[in-house]
Amino acid sequence: MMDTILENRTIDMIAAHFKTAPHKIGRIHEADAEIVDLGGGSPHYLAVTTDALVEEISSGLYDDPYFMGWMLAMVNFSDLAAVGADPLGLLLSISYPMNGDSRFAAKLARGVSDACNKLGTFVLGGDTNQGGELLLSGCAVGLVPKQSVLTRKGARAHDSLYMTSRAGLGNVYAFLKLGRMRFLPARSFYKPVARIKEGRIIREFASSCMDTSDGVIHTIDTLMRLNRRRFVLYGDWAAILHPIAYRVCRAQGIPAWLVLAGIHGEFELVFTVSPQRERPFLSAAAETGWTPLKIGEVCEGQGVSIQGNGGATPLDTAAIRNLSEQAGSDPQAYIKRLVQIAQESGIA
Template sequence: MQMRETIIENGLISMLCEGFTRSPLQVNELNKSDAEIVSLPGTKMHLAFTTDNIVEEIESGLYDDPYLIGWMTVIVNASDIAAVGAEPLGLLLSETLSDKYEPAFIEEIQRGISDACKEAGFFVLGGDTNFSHSAQFGAAAMGLITDNNIITREGCEAGDIVYLSGSAGIGSAYAFAKLSGFVEVPVYKPEPRIAHGKIIRQFASCCMDTSDGFLSTLDQLMRINKKGFLVNSLPAEYISGDAIEMSSKYGLSPLLMLAGQHGEFELIFTVPPDSESEFLKAAELSGWKPLKIGVVTEERSIKISDGNNFLCPDTTRLRNLLHETKGDLSLYMRRLTEIFAGPVLTEF
């Protein structure tokens, strides 16, 4: 059973948090929400609070374009606020600048931050700037939930319908092309899903962003909810066209684009059947077409249709692969390709 095996990252987080006392105001449990949710004393409101940093992405060369570094610094945080359907309140930057950065490079980072903030409806409130030989960029974001209607990663039931806010796979396609040194690298510029998140919060039973890739997200939702997922849409219906094109050009399985752990920051969420028509009406009104991809199952497994069969990718192995390969990204990609070159049916 997949559930018996441990995700190394989850274990590390539990170890780090072991000695900490939980806040009586905190609504969500450890790891069970994209953003931490705190009830605001004396009101019916809640605050959403998150922090995320770009470290390995810069060190590995995955992000070397300064505008993208700035853009992603905001997006990785805005995405957590979107996943809990909160209204943006503000953002704090943590910039550790390299001594080697030219002023023009720093300006481009700031331009990326500024543009992403405008797109996501966030304002930079302040921040902290440091210098190091090793650059890293991060932020903390705050959002407001004006009522008691909370959505986290937990809460789906068997029979709930699984949706995706937009097509998946471009994150891994970008990473694969960039780190392999392909001449053509697909455009990677995830959009903030704040408006979608607010609609999702009204109708869905759980929600999580695909920051760690599509399959890792499903795996985490499986563990938290003790349910499974049957993804019965055809790959072409929910994997991005650019990602499918790249995979066919290089003879790779399109499922590889779902398996890589560099995500596209879309939202995976589940809608109870009796809320579906209302949800779809609200989505349509906002001009958004969410992608219906499958259904929540009682059986704790992840089954993905490749058009002919249902495959059961070993998501535990996929999620631990980065740790196993000790950050050696070439080895990581080779292993990942091997897994999807052979049979991926680890169980049925």
């Protein structure tokens, strides 16, 4: 099921060479961060993850050093949020060209620092190198109470499908930036925050969870494959899309659905909650002033569907995800193909 997705095949091919760690919880693809039993009766698991910014920089999507720093921190902490972990901090692995000026490094460091401050966490250390190309990799560590750890597995039929908040800004940012459709300054509206705070509530109630860093459709497709259930997404785009994302789509004639299908997501969490836990979950969320967004439901069967007025339309999410293999090399062709798939599915 998971190997229908090309990206997973590369990872699986590499991972096939490695022995399974007996103290690791769950298998490959099953959680946003690695979950490790610390032994010795610790009430916590260690959560650890690594994420690099590569295509984002080589494609020109991120060109501002402050923004790169912010995103480097957030992309790593978002993986911790998705397993319900409290962050201990971040390690940085930075490689930049010899001729890189020190102002660049300073701005980058400020972006990382502001992101950590925003989440109440810290840079613990790192490694710097002189390289021909700019390369930014991070590693976040955190702790999660054993009884509350979240993985991508555990969703059942009749669970409700939730998202922390309205999505689509990540892809709107990418479309504007790469498509040079700059009718508004892209950077001004896109400065995402990893959902660490919400993750602490979600971990007490959800049956499965994953972040939307590769886009909402990608996330739902992965949850569908791992849980072998049918995931139905409500087609009410005005309710699911961030208001700016929705407005940009209308102004630019972009099918709204596209900003969920593109692979430059944001750091919302998509998660499932069983019917019995839904009321206490919503109460706990309301106490913090947060209103989770219901975006669909889990049903018997398999596949992903969009629920419109005329019933549920199945969506070829494997085709959408496998398109992303070419996104870095030719963003324009990628967007065009996405629009085609949408039209063929009668969804756009």
